[in-house]
Amino acid sequence: MIAERIALPGGEVELMRPPDAEALISEESFEHEELLPYWAELWASAVALAHDVSLRSLRGKPTLELGCGLGLPSIAAARAGGRVLATDWSPDAVVAPAANDERTGVEVETLGCSWAEPDPIVERGPWPLVLASDVLYEARNVDLLLGLLPRLVDETGLVLLADPGRVPAERFLAGAAERGWTIRSVASPRARRVLIHRLRKDSGEEASPSRTILS
Numbered sequence: 001m002i003a004e005r006i007a008l009p010g011g012e013v014e015l016m017r018p019p020d021a022e023a024l025i026s027e028e029s030f031e032h033e034e035l036l037p038y039w040a041e042l043w044a045s046a047v048a049l050a051h052d053v054s055l056r057s058l059r060g061k062p063t064l065e066l067g068c069g070l071g072l073p074s075i076a077a078a079r080a081g082g083r084v085l086a087t088d089w090s091p092d093a094v095v096a097p098a099a100n101d102e103r104t105g106v107e108v109e110t111l112g113c114s115w116a117e118p119d120p121i122v123e124r125g126p127w128p129l130v131l132a133s134d135v136l137y138e139a140r141n142v143d144l145l146l147g148l149l150p151r152l153v154d155e156t157g158l159v160l161l162a163d164p165g166r167v168p169a170e171r172f173l174a175g176a177a178e179r180g181w182t183i184r185s186v187a188s189p190r191a192r193r194v195l196i197h198r199l200r201k202d203s204g205e206e207a208s209p210s211r212t213i214l215s
Contacts, residue, residue: 004042006072009054010079013104015070017042042070045134048188049162050076052196053131058082064127064152066115066145067135068094071108073162077131078106087113087121115144118151126154133162136169146175150201159199162188173197 001016050072058081065074068086078084086108088094094110113120121127130152135141149159163169177183180202188194 006042006047006050008050008076010076013050013072013075013079015042015072015075017070042072043134043164044191045162045164045194046070046072048191048194048196049073049131049133049160051188051190052160052162053077053080053082056080058129061128062124063129063131064121064125066130066132066148068110069133071110073131073133074108075104075106077129078108079104082129083109085109085111085121085124087111089114115141115148118148122148122151125152126157127152128157130157130159132159134164134166135161136163136166136172139168139171142168142172142175145172146179149176149181149199150179153201155201157201159197161197161199162194163197164191164194 004015004017006013006015046069053073053076056077058077061082063074063077063082063084065071065077065084065086066088068074068088071086074084074086084107086094087110089112091112094112111120130149132145136145153159161169173183173185176199182200182202184198185195186198188196
């Protein structure tokens with residue numbers, strides 16, 4: 001493992017990560033499920049989302065991260081005062097935030113959970129805050145996330161989704177708007193090309209969905 005230091009508004013975070021993500025690829029598991037160890041990389045979207053979360057005062061707010069990977073946004077949320085549950089489909093991924101939170105002095109709960117079988121996180125909802133960074137790298141994730149999010153938050157909840165402009169993310173945002181989500185997309189000051197999409201469920205008072213992109 002190697003250490004990587006990330007400067008955030010709340011102070012520097014030191015993460016431990018595998019030195020070579022490609023070395024973690026199992027040919028057998030790839031052929032079976034076509035799943036790659038995306039969790040082992042520190043992606044720009046995760047840094048951008050962690051930066052955004054670091055500027056918030058969560059004050060004990062229950063916070064869920066989907067596809068946590070190394071867990072940087074979860075650590076930022078915990079440092080901002082949130083009660084955080086970091087989740088990922090990969091058993092290896094959910095170990096990373098637990099190991100890293102010990103180094104940062106915060107507490108992050110972890111859970112292995114697939115979006116196709118989300119009952120463990122749905123049952124603990126509704127969540128006031130849901131985080132996700134660069135989780136729409138594959139087209140098959142779009143419909144899964146569109147189906148999952150309405151089960152995780154109510155009209156008072158906020159979803160923060162960081163994405164670097166991937167094609168499946170555009171399809172997700174179009175689908176979310178069609179389903180009545182209010183979407184506000186803001187360019188991250190921390191990472192080029194990364195947008196922070198802020199989604200809220202339509203309360204029923206507004207008939208038409210909206211999407212605003214600010215530079």
